[in-house]
Amino acid sequence: MARVVVIGATGHVGTYLVPRLVEAGHDVVAISRGQAKPYLPNKAWNDVETLAMDRAAMEKDGSFGPAVRALKPDIVIDMICFTLDSARHLTETLIGHVGHFLHTGTIWTHGFSAVVPTPEEAPKRPFGEYGIRKADIEAHLLEEAHRGGFPATIIHPGHIVGPGWAPLNPAGHFNLSAFSTLARGETLVLPNFGLETVHHVHADDVAQMFTGAIANWRTSTGEAFHAVSSGALTLRGYAEAMSRWFGHEPKLEFMPYETWAEDQAPEDAQATWEHIARSPNCSIAKAERLLGYRPRYTSLQAVQESVAWLMEQGRIG
Missing domain, CATH: 3.90.25 (UDP-galactose 4-epimerase; domain 1)
Known part of the structure; x- marks a missing residue:
């Protein structure tokens, strides 16, 4: 059993991910701003430690990363990181203090589709603020993983859907x-x-991807995966x-x-x-091969x- 901290835990994917983690036997800490509830009820949330943190405000005074580290996590799942500065603040604080770090990216890091289905390794030419920022975060995390051994995995969802959305x-x-x-x-x-x-991708299939990456951490660290339908x-x-x-x-x-x-x-x-x-139009061949990913939807x-x-x-x- 691992202690797992989920940042942005009450969002669409977190609604499915947190119960999956609890059912797998993990000790889960759910961090959110405290302004939203999971999209669907699940009794697993009764076994979750929930904490309210305003990430943006805490990053301004440098307290967010240390607060996450103080929770003594084995695994950190970051669902809501949108800038390189935010990613650096958290990862620099967690280096040497976490066994696995999973970041939520986006298939928009690819920009225009050139070859389809597009593999994760295709050259990336993102455009638009969101895609460019997420590509910068991915590059930073993979560099830290390959150069310094930081145990990062990036999950790139497609257009997330499911009840409540x-x-x-x-x-x-x-x-x-x-x-x-x-x-x-x-x-x-x-x-x-x-x-x-x-x-598209169902939120529960994105959650499945995260748990698959955790279960196969030796092969998932230092890698990025598409989380999309078939x-x-x-x-x-x-x-x-x-x-x-x-x-x-x-x-x-x-x-x-x-x-x-x-x-x-x-x-x-x-x-x-x-x-x-x-x-x-993204490939899931890598996730199928390395993580056993099989989208249900x-x-x-x-x-x-x-x-x-x-x-x-x-x-x-």
Whole structure:
């Protein structure tokens, strides 16, 4: 049994990860700002030590890393690190004091897809603040692992979905109106030919990846892994499948992105561009080989579970 500290424990992935860790026999400390509860109830949380910490405020005075180290963790899982300075502050404090450090990255570190499915080792040319920052953190952690022996593992999720979360929709943004259009059997207009890709993953499969990396720490340290479903979806294929799931034959139209964007809310058009410009389609061969990763959900199954939950909440119809 290991003592595991999870930073950002009450988020979507943490909702599944923390119970998995408890069920595996670990002593779990859950750190959050204390402003959110897990998305789903689980009696395993009764056995978890929960601590409220404001990471941003504590990093300003340099107290966050020492506070985590004072918990005497064997393993630290960082779900919410978004800047290189934040990563350096924590890792420099934990060097020599932790047996395994796992960081949550993103498949956006790749930037444009060049070869698909994209392996982890493909040259990275990220764009956009989020992808660039996460790529910088990955490079730092892998350098520390390979040069100094810091036991870091990076897990790169795709578009995370599951109950309690609005999934990336077939139009490439998060406005639930796209699902409502399909649910009513109406025509959904997609950008271009709908052949760009998105790559979802159920939050529980991301949690599975973390526990697999812990169980195989000798091979996972110093490595990065994609946490995605077994296959990406084209926007067109995604829309057609969801139409049929709602009980309708697909009714789709297509427009060049620039024309399509004129009829969209600016934030939706921008979100779509961010996704279709990257068109992620990532390989899980490395995780299958080294960690025994076997996603329980396809992209469609993960989305459909999310959408069913949203329909129960009356948010799609």
